Amino acid sequence: MSEKIAFLGLGNLGTPIAEILLEAGYELVVWNRTASKAEPLTKLGATVVENAIDAITPGGIVFSVLADDAAVEELFSMELVEKLGKDGVHVSMSTISPETSRQLAQVHEWYGAHYVGAPIFARPEAVRAKVGNICLSGNAGAKERIKPIVENFVKGVFDFGDDPGAANVIKLAGNFMIACSLEMMGEAFTMAEKNGISRQSIYEMLTSTLFAAPIFQNYGKLVASNTYEPVAFRFPLGLKDINLTLQTASDVNAPMPFADIIRNRFISGLAKGRENLDWGALALGASDDAGLTK
C-alpha cells in the first residue's frame, strides 16, 4: 500500500473507484475539473489538488477516468508526461479511440513512462459491488505493477498484450455488442407486442433460457418496459462510443453494418429529444418505427 497514486477524473465511475482505493489504504492525490466533486473524498484521506500536474509523482502511478479523447489528450500534456517521467505508469481507463491510446503511448515512452490502456466494463453500482471487468494492454512490466491495485475494484483482469490500443478495441467491441443487444431486443419485443404478446413475457422467456446473461437480463428490463430512467450511462455517450467504433473499424477497413444502424438510432434519438435518457433508449427506435410511440 506504499504506492502514492494520482487519480484524475471523479465522474460516475472515477468516484467509486477512488473511494475503493482509499478504503484499501492507498494514498491518493485527486483532481477533478469541477473541484467540488473531489471534496467529499478528503474525508477518506484523499489530498485534493487544483492542477492535475500537481497530483503527479515522478516515477509514480496515475489513473485517469475521463470523458473522451479530447479530455485525455488535453490533460496529458508533454509537461505532465515529462513530470511522470522514467518508470511512471499511466493507467488510462477512459473509453477512447485505440488510435489515441497508441499516440499517447508513444509520447509516454519518449519520456520513459508507460501508458497502459485499461478500460473497464462496469456501471457505477458494479464498481461498488466489485463485479466489473477490466481489459489491460501495454508495457508488460507496467501491467504487472498495476494489477494488484486494479484487483481491488474489479472481478476480472484480462490482458490483451503489448499494443496500448488493444484494450480500447475490446472495450469498443463490447459496448457495440451491448448496443446491438438493445436493438435486437427492441425489434424482437416490438414484433411480439404487435402480435398481442406482452413485452414482459417474451423478455422473461428469452432471458431465462437462451439469453440468460446479465446484459440481456438487466438491459432487457428497460426494453421490456420501454423505460430509460434513471440514467446509468447517458444517451449521447452511446453515440460517442459507436462513432469511435465505426472510426476504429474504418481505420482497418472493416465494415460494420449493425454499427451503422446503431449509430443512426442514436442520431435519431437525439433528434427526438432523448439526450437525457439512458443509452438503452436506442431500443425505442424499433417502437417508433412500428408506430407505437408518439
Added chain:
Amino acid sequence: MSEKIAFLGLGNLGTPIAEILLEAGYELVVWNRTASKAEPLTKLGATVVENAIDAITPGGIVFSVLADDAAVEELFSMELVEKLGKDGVHVSMSTISPETSRQLAQVHEWYGAHYVGAPIFARPEAVRAKVGNICLSGNAGAKERIKPIVENFVKGVFDFGDDPGAANVIKLAGNFMIACSLEMMGEAFTMAEKNGISRQSIYEMLTSTLFAAPIFQNYGKLVASNTYEPVAFRFPLGLKDINLTLQTASDVNAPMPFADIIRNRFISGLAKGRENLDWGALALGASDDAGLTK
C-alpha cells in the same frame, strides 16, 4: 402412459424426441416421408405407417415436426384433421409462420380438434440432454393435456396464451436474436482481428463476462474459429426462418432493420456456395467484407 401418440416427421429433431417418448413408455405410431428413417424406431417399439393419416387416433394426440409451412399444410389435410376430430390435439412443433398456425387452428376447431403451437428451442443434442425449452400457445385444455408429455423431453415449458400463433412469434424472435448474436460477434471479432487481436481472445473475454450465455459461448466458438462444420442447423434453414420473421413483422407493420441485414447475409452466403454449412456461417459475411476470406 396410456396415451397413444401419432408422431409425424423424423428429422434431426423429431427422431430424438420420438426416441425419448418411446423410452418413457408411450405407444408411438410414427410416419416419415422417407420411410427408411422410421425403421430404427421399431426396435424401441414404434409402429411405422406408410400414410400419415393411418397414424391418427380419433380424439388422440398427434405431434408434427416438419420442415416448413408447406409441409405442415400439405400433411394436415381436411381429411386428416377430420379423422383427428373431436378433442384431438395437434402439437405442432415445426418452426412455421404464426399466420399459418392461426389458419390451421381454425380448420382444427371446425372439426372439434385443437391446434397447439409448440416450437422448441433445442439443437438435437440439447433434446437428448433434455435441456431444451418449448413455447406453447393455443387451447388451454389441450395445453394441459400435452404438458406432461412434452415435459419428458424439455427443461422449460413456457405458455404464451390462447393465440395459436403466439408461440411461433416467440420462436421466430428467438431465432432472429440468435442470428443477430452471430452477426454482432462476426463484426466485433473481425474489428478485433484487423487490429491484431486474436478472435479467440476477444471471444474468451466477452463470453466469460458480459455475454456469459450459452448462445454466445457455443456459437461464439464457431465465429472465433470461423469454422461452420459439422452442421447442426443447415444454412438455408436460416434464410427460411428470417424470411418468416420479416413476413411476420411486415404483417403487423413492424420494421426490423437488423433482420434485413441478416436476410442479406444469408442470401449472400448462398451466392458464395455456403448452402452446406451451419447457419452460423452468416457471420462469415463480416470477414468477407473486411477482405479476410477468399
